Amino acid sequence: MATPSSYCVKIDTLNGCNITLFSRCPPKTLISRRSFIKCSNSYNWRRCLQINSPRRIVTRTLVASADANHIDDVEDVEVNKDADLEKKQKSGQLAKRVVFGLGIGITAGGVVLIGGWVFSVALSAVIFAGSREYFELVRSWGIASGMTPPPRYVSRACSVICALMPLFTLYKGQIDVSVASAAFVVAMALLLQRGNPRFSQLSSTIFGLFYCGYLPSFWVKLRCRLLAPALNTGVGAAWPVLLGGQAHWTVGLIATLISISSIIAADTFAFVGGKAFGRTPLTSISPKKTWEGAIVGLTGCILTSVLLSKLFSWPTSVLSAIGFGFLNFFGSLFGDLLESMIKRDAGVKDSGSLIPGHGGILDRVDSYVFTGALAYAFVSNVLPLYGV
Incomplete structure (x- = not known):
């Protein structure tokens, strides 16, 4: 902290009592402490300073001003450091989410294919x-x-x-x-x-x-x-024989891929839509979820289901693909809200810390808990001939 004697006060007699705070004073401009004390006890202290200081530059014990300026400077530095630290932490968390998210996605895709x-x-x-x-x-x-x-x-x-x-x-x-x-x-x-x-x-x-x-x-x-072969899909026809050939591509495999992809699309579109357009809260269970985000998520889920149905030629009906997308979205949303309710009652933000940047296992798979049962019931009971 700077010493009080390092500040100078210039007294301008032409402009009344205006006082200007300067930077550090050169040593030759400082007057004795005795002269300053003598003038401070005088009634006309400005005139006294003019007499005792021909250069009209004096030192004054600005302890309060120096302390206040020092505290402000320290607070500004601390705020900047906190902002930089928070920015770095967010960047690190985002990088972890992306890296581990890609790793989980690639691994899960390979496991589903096998x-x-x-x-x-x-x-x-x-x-x-x-x-x-x-x-x-x-x-x-x-x-x-x-x-x-x-x-x-x-x-x-x-x-x-x-x-x-x-x-x-x-x-x-x-x-x-x-x-x-x-x-x-x-x-x-x-x-x-x-x-x-x-x-x-x-x-x-x-x-x-x-x-x-x-x-x-x-x-x-x-x-x-669900081992019924998906004979219409072009992907199965080009699948290597060593990996099972066309018989490997069953209705169960395609339905699982479409369902998982639709859930991922629903979560992604809902997050982006909520950030961009979210205004109306969806429910008090999860305050960050909005109706606008849910509508965008539903749209993305249905579009993904329809596009993949065209790619895999399953299900053959566009109406069935739209219904499958609706089912996947509402199953994922209900599972997400249910897990949010459990965490809210438990008073925690994440279910665990097993996955860096993502929280616990339940935080990642909550959207899939109910969706598998709904998808299986839809394919086996609603779609005629399993949608082939």
């Missing part, structure tokens, strides 16, 4: 991580303060059961009996535990089996169980 047990095992790993995040959210302070969470051994057992559901779906085709049996065992374990069993423990645990295990397993049904 299908079979590779797809099921990869889905099981994602389900296990997601179920662990779900039960941690249930045990968080925000939710646990209003209910009794399940014991840790029950939540860990449920995570393992959820992870096994895609494998049962792949080799058995149906898991309804398995899910019902698992729910019965978990319910008995909760009822026979020590202490006072609570209904909140049972409800949160059974919902975890349904949300984290049963619903995502429909992606295995959609990708691996």
Whole structure:
């Protein structure tokens, strides 16, 4: 901090009492402290300064002014540093999101193309991580303060059961009996535990089996169980024989690719549309979502579904492709809002920190939880002959 004696005050007798603050004074312009004190006690201190200082330049103890200027300078520097640091952090987070997003997208695309047990095992790993995040959210302070969470051994057992559901779906085709049996065992374990069993423990645990295990397993049904060949697609005709040839391109593979691509388009278009045109909040569950963004996301989802249906020649009806796009959008939106509601009650921003720049697994796959079941039901029950 600059010393008070380093500032000069010029007294201009022609302009009344105007005082101007200069920069650092040369040593020869400084007068003695005794003269300044003598003048400061005088009634006509300006005249006194003129007499005692022929050069009309004096030093004055501007401690308050110096401190104020110094504080302002420090605050400006700190604000600039904070702004630069925040800008660098945002740039770093954006770079992480792009890098890891591309990595996840390429890996997921390869897993979907391979299908079979590779797809099921990869889905099981994602389900296990997601179920662990779900039960941690249930045990968080925000939710646990209003209910009794399940014991840790029950939540860990449920995570393992959820992870096994895609494998049962792949080799058995149906898991309804398995899910019902698992729910019965978990319910008995909760009822026979020590202490006072609570209904909140049972409800949160059974919902975890349904949300984290049963619903995502429909992606295995959609990708691996709909084996009707998509004979009209030109991509299948050019597919190498060593990789399965045209028989590799089934209705399940094309439906999975269109559904996942439509969800990605819906999220991307909704984000861009919300940033550009968003004015009207969609719901209090997620304040950042707007009606304008939802409409743009719906448009992007339908366009993606129609364009890919033309590329793959499936489904053959444009109306079916539009209906498929509608279904994918509303399934993804509902899943996103449901996970936002869980995080809001838990009092957290992200479900976890497993993926740098993206948060947790549930933050990335929340839009896919319900969509697989809806897509499978649409293709197997609504489209005649599976849309071929």
